[in-house]
Ligand SMILES: C[C@@](CO)(OP(=O)(O)O)[C@H](O)COP(=O)(O)OP(=O)(O)OC[C@H]1O[C@@H](n2ccc(N)nc2=O)[C@H](O)[C@@H]1O
């Protein structure tokens with residue numbers, strides 16, 4: 001079976017408190033976007049993992065797909081699998097690509113082997129693999145809180161807009177990015193702010209990682225500025241960076257950014 005895990009962007013991200021477990025409580029809106037990996041599993045004599053496309057740092061045995069397999073197979077007998085991943089979602093980008101692979105792999109196992117897992121059960125496995133992993137089980141826009149792994153429905157449809165995403169050639173570690181921010185309770189509710197017209201979001205919907213990440217990597221802040229200059233109604237870094245997205249009324253002209261950065265269109 002083959003599945004196509006997609007990336008997410010964060011629309012707003014408030015880091016509100018440090019938790020006793022060392023993690024942070026956040027408030028964010030996750031929105032799925034059309035940048036995809038391809039992930040295939042075939043029954044084989046031995047469990048294995050291989051990948052192509054973007055090089056994935058770390059040993060193959062530690063890949064989140066293998067971790068997902070190990071977690072599910074503790075409770076449900078599974079045959080050995082040859083797992084093959086074509087990696088296209090930029091890594092260390094704030095796009096949740098590794099989490100998407102893990103969540104889609106749980107869904108693949110459920111379907112391919114008739115495990116009859118509920119959405120809740122699959123989300124519970126996903127939560128153990130990464131804070132933003134559970135989002136990709138249902139994979140629809142949500143307001144997320146606590147570690148970013150509890151959800152409330154949010155009505156948000158950006159399909160009439162043109163979303164472009166720029167990937168500066170910088171990798172930001174999520175753990176480092178969290179350690180650079182002083183948590184503070186947020187002001188206005190993000191859940192309410194995203195109901196405003198997109199043209200009203202600028203200056204109101206914020207990503208708390210931006211000040212410290214832009215200070216360390218000014219080229220990321222410069223990309224955000226360039227998206228506004230190109231006519232974006234709203235632009236923001238996604239998650240802990242380094243990718244930056246812009247939401248446009250009409251297809252944007254970003255050729256000048258393509259010379260230096262990878263640019264994705266029509267997400
Ligand atoms: C920042 C966000 C925003 O959506 O996304 P990315 O930028 O990574 O895509 C997420 O909170 C990332 O979630 P995820 O990437 O799954 O995090 P994990 O693997 O669970 O944790 C990586 C590290 O980030 C920190 N961490 C993560 C989530 C959280 N709520 N508080 C934290 O402090 C911890 O230091 C942890 O060791």
Ligand SMILES: Nc1ncnc2c1ncn2[C@@H]1O[C@H](COP(=O)(O)OP(=O)(O)O)[C@@H](O)[C@H]1O
Pocket residue numbers: 056057058062063064065085087090091092093094095096097098099101102172173174239240241
């Ligand atoms: N299938 C995977 N794809 C990408 N990264 C993975 C995967 N499995 C494990 N990882 C590890 O997760 C780290 C970053 O994951 P990713 O979700 O892409 O980050 P971010 O959400 O910050 O963009 C990588 O450095 C890599 O070592």
